[in-house]
Amino acid sequence: MKSFVRMSYPYLLWIALFIVAPMIMILLYAVTRSGSGTITFSFTLDNFGRFLSDTTFLKVLWTSLRIALLTTVFCILIGYPAALFIANLPEKRQTLMVLLLTLPMWINMLLKTYAWRGILMNFDLESEIKVFIGMVYDFLPYMILQIHTAIAKLDRNLIVASYDLGANRWKTFLKVTLPLSVPGIISGITLVFLPAVSSFVIPKLLGGGNYVLIGNLIETYFLVAGDWNFGSAISLIMALIIIASMYLTKRLDRSAVEE
Amino acid sequence: MKRLILAMIAACLALLPVMSSAGGFDPAEVAGTTLNVYNWGEYVDMEVIRDFEKEYNVRVNYKTFESNEYLWLQLQSEDAWDVVVPSDYMIERLIAAKKLQPIDKNIVDNLDQLAEGVKNQAYDPDNTYSVPYFWQTMGIVYDTTKIPEEEMEAQGWNAFQNEAYAGHAYMYDSSRDAFMIAEKALGYSANTTDENEINAAYEWLRNMHRTLKPSYVTDEVIDSMAEGLKWMALVYSGDAAYILGENEDMSYCVPSQGTNIAVDAMVIPANAKNPKLANLFIRYMLDYEASKANSLEVGYASANARVLEELSGAGGEYEDNAAYLPRSGYELDEVYVDLPADWQSRQPDLWTKVMAE
Amino acid sequence: MENRKSPWRFFSSGYLILVLLFIYLPIGYVMLFSFNDSKSMISFSGFSLRWYEAMFENREMLESIYYTVVVALIATAVSTVVGTVAAIGLSKARPLLRSIALEINNLPVLNPDIVTAISLMLLFLSAKIQRSIVTLTLAHITFCIPYVILSIMPKLRQLDDNVAEAALDLGASPRQALTKVIIPQIYPAILSGALIAFSMSFDDFVISFFTAGVDVQNISMYVYSMKRFNPSVNALSALIVVAVTIILVLANLIPALRERKNKKEEYQE
Structure with missing residues (x-):
């Protein structure tokens, strides 16, 4: 089996070149001072201090996290029953449903958002509600598919056993299906929460331009302001928050499984 | 794909041997070559490009971008564009960074066709490096059924501080333009770097954010105002001309406090691979025929004097369109100057804070 | 139930x-x-x-859709192969190496697109590599591989190592063990990884914008740079919906038909 390990070497080289090396450059920018285009090596933590000491930036961060969090919650609430119901369909219908959920992912996201903008123009809704409709729309298929995969893998015998032991439908769901589908929810969260934190096109188009989000900040500082050092620092802060939250969900996952 | 195109070009070559000459330059020299053009999205009549290709037996590789800052970043690389179309202040920055090569005026022999309002601007005093393409002023598009004309004209930029319009306004999300209207409203230069004036402008914008509660938008404002979704919006005249053409209720106000005159001009990067064809292209685009087709298609004010006069004059396509012809020769109007590096990053920084408050 | x-x-x-x-x-x-x-x-x-x-x-729009499809196909093919091979290799690697590699693998998924985009652009600029359809494709492969690995890894964990061991003990070469034992078992996961990779590549704007050169523009770059909305994009999308529907239906119909045929043959035997 050891010979298989060697198979990962080309990939390790690839990530060293195309992921690690570029990220080191971002890290270097984040801890150095001014000068876009060339790296000047004067170490500083000012870029991080500037972000963390400014209430405006913290507010932007909070708004982004809040929108991403609520989007994820809505996706679970709407997506879980859908995934459960799909898993209960006959196998051919399941394949069809999975197909139908996959298809919209192939249409340009911006275009679907334009369409929502047109549709929602006809309704007098709070801009926040419009943003959530657009966000949930974009991410819901990913959540449903992840949870569905987890539920579909479940051993049917466990459920039958639970019924045999006198548990009703509700109890079986709570004690058997739900705990065992947690890994699916977790991977769904990964695919929804992470991109949702940095998304800004949907809030911009549907929120009527009332939101400044962390994705906007990064774009503004890199592109408009040309301040790559600060832009890099914001990117790193965001990456840290995301990695921390992933670590937390993994812990939750583990404790749920242990129970 | 490439082979197919080459074959097609070869076929064209055989069919169309005789070409018009430009400034003693033999067009046969460029036949069969490719020209890499980088322009704003939806900013041309593609028929004009196709005609140019036919006339010179060349292929135009036409690509689009969406902001000057993106363009600047792209030009930091080795990418060899032959013609790009930045705006005034970005041209100034590119000239200073030695990223451009001079226009060959032996080939581009029709600069006399340029309109007075766009010629010899401060960023490039003798049009050494740039040939204007479209130009425009910034102003306010507003719904005359919601805001009467006299009311709007009397307020000018101060309409952006009027609580009565709260929730009914679009503000263009561009730090440079946002600071421009604040500075003009306060009677300063749009190119100021005076600390106190910038701070006053910043406070003016914060006040706008609180009282007007505008929606911050970019190009989607064009379609939104054409649909009449809000009462007023900050837009460039070319976009305003389009909006006015689509929606009869809309009118356009260029405030008497002064505004920005923006010129988008064709330039040739220093590392262009096909500069001869680039010059031919610029000449072609400036000529009457192409200028007219482009201006009709896009709605922006032509840099060609004759086209400008014809389209805005009696019987012209834009005769009754208040936004098409940019105001020129007005004392308080200014072209943007490229700000010093620290301001280039400070303005967006302050503007972000206004929007996020 | x-x-x-x-x-x-x-x-x-x-x-x-x-x-x-x-x-x-x-x-x-x-x-x-x-x-x-x-x-x-x-x-x-x-x-x-x-x-x-x-x-x-609209030649520009048609060209951009052509490049989008070509880049997505190449990126999907390469990232599926590299990702599958790497995932199998990593699943047998020491836990420390595996967990480090997987954390790094997650970076392009975790990072906002703009960070990945700028970091790759910095790489190409500082290495003085002229940006072109090649760099664009390299970038797409880079952000597609993680999705392939993420899709395959859980399936690999469920695999019984003993089956592959047994194949090796019975004299199968590692290559045979791979193609005859491991890959057939994780085939559905590879397929779904490839599908995700394709749709990610197909839809990407930001990373493409910063890694493409003068020679190529994909459909997202075209759509994002539109100053005014050009409804031809609606027409294009409508056609994409129809095309994708046909492809997906065929992709699902063919295995189903084959299966039915096989079953029939089995029955006849």
Whole structure:
């Protein structure tokens, strides 16, 4: 089996070149001072201090996290029953449903958002509600598919056993299906929460331009302001928050499984 | 794909041997070559490009971008564009960074066709490096059924501080333009770097954010105002001309406090691979025929004097369109100057804070 | 769980139909408005085919869709192969190496696109590599591989190592163990990884924008740089929906037909 390990070497080289090396450059920018285009090596933590000491930036961060969090919650609430119901369909219908959920992912996201903008123009809704409709729309298929995969893998015998032991439908769901589908929810969260934190096109188009989000900040500082050092620092802060939250969900996952 | 195109070009070559000459330059020299053009999205009549290709037996590789800052970043690389179309202040920055090569005026022999309002601007005093393409002023598009004309004209930029319009306004999300209207409203230069004036402008914008509660938008404002979704919006005249053409209720106000005159001009990067064809292209685009087709298609004010006069004059396509012809020769109007590096990053920084408050 | 008709079943079908309606509403909207007589995306003023005509006359748009598909196909093929091979290798590697590699693998997924984009652009600029369709494809492969690995890894963990061991003990070469034992077992996961990779590549704007050169523009770059909305894009999307539907239906029909045929043959034997 050891010979298989060697198979990962080309990939390790690839990530060293195309992921690690570029990220080191971002890290270097984040801890150095001014000068876009060339790296000047004067170490500083000012870029991080500037972000963390400014209430405006913290507010932007909070708004982004809040929108991403609520989007994820809505996706679970709407997506879980859908995934459960799909898993209960006959196998051919399941394949069809999975197909139908996959298809919209192939249409340009911006275009679907334009369409929502047109549709929602006809309704007098709070801009926040419009943003959530657009966000949930974009991410819901990913959540449903992840949870569905987890539920579909479940051993049917466990459920039958639970019924045999006198548990009703509700109890079986709570004690058997739900705990065992947690890994699916977790991977769904990964695919929804992470991109949702940095998304800004949907809030911009549907929120009527009332939101400044962390994705906007990064774009503004890199592109408009040309301040790559600060832009890099914001990117790193965001990456840290995301990695921390992933670590937390993994812990939750583990404790749920242990129970 | 490439082979197919080459074959097609070869076929064209055989069919169309005789070409018009430009400034003693033999067009046969460029036949069969490719020209890499980088322009704003939806900013041309593609028929004009196709005609140019036919006339010179060349292929135009036409690509689009969406902001000057993106363009600047792209030009930091080795990418060899032959013609790009930045705006005034970005041209100034590119000239200073030695990223451009001079226009060959032996080939581009029709600069006399340029309109007075766009010629010899401060960023490039003798049009050494740039040939204007479209130009425009910034102003306010507003719904005359919601805001009467006299009311709007009397307020000018101060309409952006009027609580009565709260929730009914679009503000263009561009730090440079946002600071421009604040500075003009306060009677300063749009190119100021005076600390106190910038701070006053910043406070003016914060006040706008609180009282007007505008929606911050970019190009989607064009379609939104054409649909009449809000009462007023900050837009460039070319976009305003389009909006006015689509929606009869809309009118356009260029405030008497002064505004920005923006010129988008064709330039040739220093590392262009096909500069001869680039010059031919610029000449072609400036000529009457192409200028007219482009201006009709896009709605922006032509840099060609004759086209400008014809389209805005009696019987012209834009005769009754208040936004098409940019105001020129007005004392308080200014072209943007490229700000010093620290301001280039400070303005967006302050503007972000206004929007996020 | 139970096959008898019940209000519960009625409710669950109703719920799924609602979800599908929600998901297909904007797509139907795009298709409807591709036939709109005017430029508006808000009001439908009459039926016309003008946007389809405009689309087929628009060489730039057609070229961009061509490049989008070519890049997505290459990126999917390369990232699926590299990702599958790497995932199998990593699953047998020491836990420390594996967990470090997987954390790094997650970076392009975790990072906002703009960070990945800028970091790759910095790499190409500082290495003085001229950006072109090659760098664009390299970038796409880079952000596609993680999705392939993420999709395969859980499946690999469930695999029984003993089966592959047994194959090796019985004299199979490692290559045979790989192609005859491991890959068939994780095949569905590889396929879903490839599908995700393709749709990610197909839809990407930011990373493409910063890694493409003068020679190539994909459809997202085209759409994002539109100053005014060009409804030809609606027509294009409507055609993409139709094309994808056909491809997906075929992709699912062919294995099903083959299976039926096999079953029939088995039965006849």
